[in-house]
Amino acid sequence: MDTKEEICVEQPPGFESETLPYYVFKLNKSLYGLKEAPRAWYEKLSSFLLKNGFEREKVGITLFRKNYDSQLLLVQVYMDDIIFGATHKMLCEIFSKLM
Numbered sequence: 001m002d003t004k005e006e007i008c009v010e011q012p013p014g015f016e017s018e019t020l021p022y023y024v025f026k027l028n029k030s031l032y033g034l035k036e037a038p039r040a041w042y043e044k045l046s047s048f049l050l051k052n053g054f055e056r057e058k059v060g061i062t063l064f065r066k067n068y069d070s071q072l073l074l075v076q077v078y079m080d081d082i083i084f085g086a087t088h089k090m091l092c093e094i095f096s097k098l099m
Helices: 037-051 088-099
Strands: 003-009 024-029 061-066 073-077 082-087
Touching: 037 061, 037 073, 073 088, 082 088
Parallel strands: none
Antiparallel strands: 003 024, 061 073, 073 082
16 A cells, blocks of 8 residues: 555565665555554555545544445444445445455
Protein backbone atom coordinates (compact mmCIF):
# COMPACT_ATOMS: atom_id res chain seq x y z
CA MET A 1 0.00 0.00 0.00
CA ASP A 2 1.40 3.39 -0.91
CA THR A 3 2.36 5.69 1.93
CA LYS A 4 2.21 9.47 2.07
CA GLU A 5 4.91 9.63 4.72
CA GLU A 6 8.57 8.80 4.41
CA ILE A 7 9.25 5.56 6.28
CA CYS A 8 12.76 4.23 6.89
CA VAL A 9 13.61 0.90 8.50
CA GLU A 10 16.80 -0.77 9.59
CA GLN A 11 18.02 -3.92 7.90
CA PRO A 12 16.16 -6.96 9.24
CA PRO A 13 18.14 -9.69 11.01
CA GLY A 14 19.53 -12.18 8.53
CA PHE A 15 19.36 -9.69 5.65
CA GLU A 16 22.11 -7.27 6.68
CA SER A 17 24.40 -6.08 3.91
CA GLU A 18 28.02 -7.10 4.52
CA THR A 19 29.31 -4.07 2.61
CA LEU A 20 26.79 -1.53 3.97
CA PRO A 21 25.74 -2.84 7.41
CA TYR A 22 24.58 0.57 8.71
CA TYR A 23 22.34 1.51 5.78
CA VAL A 24 18.60 1.90 6.29
CA PHE A 25 15.89 1.28 3.73
CA LYS A 26 13.27 3.78 2.58
CA LEU A 27 9.98 1.98 2.06
CA ASN A 28 7.83 2.63 -1.00
CA LYS A 29 4.88 0.77 0.46
CA SER A 30 3.66 0.24 4.00
CA LEU A 31 4.23 -3.08 5.72
CA TYR A 32 1.82 -4.87 8.01
CA GLY A 33 2.77 -4.15 11.60
CA LEU A 34 4.09 -0.63 11.05
CA LYS A 35 2.24 2.09 12.92
CA GLU A 36 1.52 3.80 9.56
CA ALA A 37 0.02 0.67 7.93
CA PRO A 38 -3.53 0.88 9.36
CA ARG A 39 -3.94 4.48 8.23
CA ALA A 40 -2.67 3.69 4.71
CA TRP A 41 -4.93 0.62 4.54
CA TYR A 42 -7.99 2.59 5.71
CA GLU A 43 -7.34 5.42 3.22
CA LYS A 44 -7.07 2.96 0.33
CA LEU A 45 -10.17 1.01 1.40
CA SER A 46 -12.32 4.08 2.04
CA SER A 47 -11.33 5.58 -1.33
CA PHE A 48 -12.31 2.29 -3.00
CA LEU A 49 -15.69 2.22 -1.25
CA LEU A 50 -16.46 5.86 -2.04
CA LYS A 51 -15.55 5.34 -5.72
CA ASN A 52 -17.96 2.39 -5.80
CA GLY A 53 -20.98 4.38 -4.66
CA PHE A 54 -20.79 4.04 -0.89
CA GLU A 55 -21.39 7.01 1.38
CA ARG A 56 -19.62 7.60 4.67
CA GLU A 57 -22.06 7.74 7.56
CA LYS A 58 -22.10 10.77 9.84
CA VAL A 59 -22.25 8.48 12.90
CA GLY A 60 -18.62 7.46 12.37
CA ILE A 61 -16.00 7.68 9.65
CA THR A 62 -15.56 3.90 9.56
CA LEU A 63 -19.19 3.13 8.67
CA PHE A 64 -20.23 3.14 5.00
CA ARG A 65 -23.70 2.81 3.47
CA LYS A 66 -25.01 2.05 0.00
CA ASN A 67 -28.68 2.08 -0.95
CA TYR A 68 -30.12 -0.21 -3.60
CA ASP A 69 -33.68 1.05 -4.14
CA SER A 70 -35.37 0.06 -0.86
CA GLN A 71 -32.49 -2.24 0.22
CA LEU A 72 -29.48 -1.24 2.32
CA LEU A 73 -25.88 -2.45 2.55
CA LEU A 74 -23.71 -1.41 5.52
CA VAL A 75 -19.94 -1.83 5.74
CA GLN A 76 -18.08 -1.28 9.00
CA VAL A 77 -14.28 -1.07 9.00
CA TYR A 78 -12.80 -2.11 12.33
CA MET A 79 -9.02 -2.20 12.69
CA ASP A 80 -8.01 -4.52 9.83
CA ASP A 81 -11.42 -6.22 9.54
CA ILE A 82 -14.41 -5.47 7.34
CA ILE A 83 -17.84 -6.27 8.78
CA PHE A 84 -20.81 -6.01 6.45
CA GLY A 85 -24.48 -6.75 6.42
CA ALA A 86 -27.51 -6.00 4.31
CA THR A 87 -31.26 -6.14 4.24
CA HIS A 88 -31.07 -8.73 1.45
CA LYS A 89 -28.65 -11.66 1.10
CA MET A 90 -28.00 -10.79 -2.57
CA LEU A 91 -26.35 -7.50 -1.54
CA CYS A 92 -23.86 -9.37 0.66
CA GLU A 93 -22.97 -11.57 -2.31
CA ILE A 94 -22.54 -8.51 -4.55
CA PHE A 95 -20.26 -6.91 -1.96
CA SER A 96 -18.21 -10.08 -1.53
CA LYS A 97 -17.58 -10.18 -5.29
CA LEU A 98 -16.74 -6.48 -5.37
CA MET A 99 -14.09 -6.95 -2.72
